[in-house]
Amino acid sequence: MEYFLQQLINGLTLGAIYGLIAIGYTMVYGIIGMINFAHGDIYMIGAFMAIIWFLVTGLLGITWVPLAILVMLVLSMIFTATYGWTIERFAYKPLRGSQRLAALISAIGMSIFLENYVQLLQGARVKPLQPMVQGGIAVMERADGFVVNLSYLQIIIMALTLALMLGFSQLISRTELGRRQRACEQDQTMAALLGVDVDRTISITFVIGAALAAVAGVMVTLYYGVIDFYIGFLAGLKAFTAAVLGGIGSITGAMVGGLLIGLIEAYWSAYFSVEYKDVAAFSILVLVLIFRPYGILGKPEIEKV
Amino acid sequence: MLEVEGVHTYYGAIEALKGVDIEVREGEIVTLIGANGAGKSTLLMTICGSPRARRGQIRLRGKDITQAPMHEIVRQGVAQSPEGRRIFPRMTVLENLQMGAMTAHPDNFERNLGRAFELFPRLKERQHQRGGTLSGGEQQMLAIARALMSEPRLLLLDEPSLGLAPMVVKQIFQVIEQINREEKVTVFLVEQNAFHALRLADRGYVMVNGRIAMQGTGRELLADEEVRTAYLEGGH
């Protein structure tokens, strides 16, 4: 029971991170019908940004940890969002209107480019970040001394993710920006007829997706303490699986899918085998694609138009 | 108000408009009739920039808009209720209307919304329902109301009576007339329902195979033998 609870905490933390990345996949898919294979690498860039801005906060003499983390988050979001915008502008926008396969290949190329770019600039070895947030709460203790621990960092990750997701859902459902975004998802020509700048809305989608992935990147760097240029590949695939599991195109689906993948991974490594934890996530991808390709919250297209 | 001059539009290699000239003057209701596939919808969409005219010129109050970005054209005072209505299916009625109001001044929103609900009381009852779940007639009302939310000077309507019960058709035509008389909105109306349209319109054009084959006042065209046999036989 105690062990189960510990895995629940770990799984939710991991799931929060996957969920944040998955939103970027699902939004881009929703608006231009393309799987942005470079999105995992955007997340990786966000993780490297965390280390870079950590060093800068050190140089600036910011020693108060909450402020340092805030500065790291905000700057990483801004700079990673710039990467997101640039990639869309130069790798995808020129291909709009051509075959879907062209954009997909461009995305894969972009992914390889980003990995090599970071490897060249930052080296191939893992980068460490010293622990910034330590300690936690002992939730429960078993007779044999096993302690269920909820670390402060886990609390931060879950709370921040929750706040971002709530804020983001409000943005999409309540604001003019959100309406424009949804209008472009549903009918771009009609949106343009009503005065929506479709290109700009697509750019904003990439910017938002990248900013959320940057948060995930910063959190992962704080959580694991080490990163390398290759982390975007696996995390990206898992977040993509989360987006498909939740129903690609559905934002709530991406969040739910992320949490599920995190939990599955945590329990799988706890009760079966750590070595094969990635297999669990991808078996799910295969099963979902075969039996419920529109995911848990997605709907098969049956709308009257 | 609107001048279309020698416009050619293509879909790939297919020439859908083969040199179209049309003029719509301020305050008029002008109708365009023609058989299926004549190019009527293509003309309305070309005016709004998608597809683009490959040759020719489109002017709005003297200003050349042939190459203007699509999302800028509505800011010049042109709104369209397009073929197929194109309601955003996963947005509520209210949200669809908010989309229509995007380019209008926010201060006028409540007034324009009240006006839309006055013209189509059905929409008020259903304002929180999703667009995709409305009936065909309700969707048509929403498409027209949405176009009006931008406070257009020129309203382009593509077959607003298509597939609707005679009662609803009558209501829609009444609203078109009302908008034109009371709000001085110029109307360019594409219709299969030639009898109704020509009776309502000040002037009309007949399109055949991507070209304007005939033009005249509504009365003249209604009386014309060719028009009667081609577009009115068995009608009304």
Ligand SMILES: Nc1ncnc2c1ncn2[C@@H]1O[C@H](COP(=O)(O)OP(=O)(O)OP(=O)(O)O)[C@@H](O)[C@H]1O
């Ligand atoms: N997206 C498209 N791609 C290729 N051809 C098209 C496209 N849209 C229309 N066409 C062709 O252009 C021609 C004109 O079509 P358009 O829709 O303008 O006709 P219409 O007069 O509006 O007909 P209807 O009364 O049936 O609505 C038709 O031959 C049609 O097949």
Ligand SMILES: [Mg+2]
């Ligand atoms: Mg048509």
